[in-house]
Amino acid sequence: xxxxxxxxxxxxxxxxxxxxxxxxxxxxxxxxxxxxxxxxxxxxxxxxxxxxxxxxxxxxxxxxxxxxxxxxxxxxxxxxxxxxxxxxxxxxxxxxxxxxxxxx
Numbered sequence: 001x002x003x004x005x006x007x008x009x010x011x012x013x014x015x016x017x018x019x020x021x022x023x024x025x026x027x028x029x030x031x032x033x034x035x036x037x038x039x040x041x042x043x044x045x046x047x048x049x050x051x052x053x054x055x056x057x058x059x060x061x062x063x064x065x066x067x068x069x070x071x072x073x074x075x076x077x078x079x080x081x082x083x084x085x086x087x088x089x090x091x092x093x094x095x096x097x098x099x100x101x102x103x104x
Contacts, residue, residue, distance in 0.1 A: 003054075007078045010054035015039075016047050020070055023057060027069035 010016050019033055034044040048068055051057045056075050059068050084094065 004078055004082055006054040007056065007075065010050050010056055013047065013050075016051055019044075019047055019051060020056065020075070023068060023070035024072065027060075027067045029065045029067055031065070033068065 011020075015037065018037075022028060022033060022036060030041070030044060030048060033048070034041050037044060048057065048059070052059060052068075055071060057068050057070055059066050061067075
């Protein structure tokens, strides 16, 4: 399960945000991801590991290759929860909804 701290730590890197953008278009092997960057395969693997630890991507072995894909719901859910916590209008709406549900 992703935690907000792990998600935001993962998103702090431009490279990892770009990897997520590529994976949002569909699953890719680590080699294909690495071809899109000017860095070593081990460096890309480290970025993929951080994204996986944040539960933002999945991986699946297919023969000698490992495919990675994005868990869009986890990213969207974490960001939505964070916005609800810190956005004053959201807090007011949540309080209003709570009050309405208590009256029912």
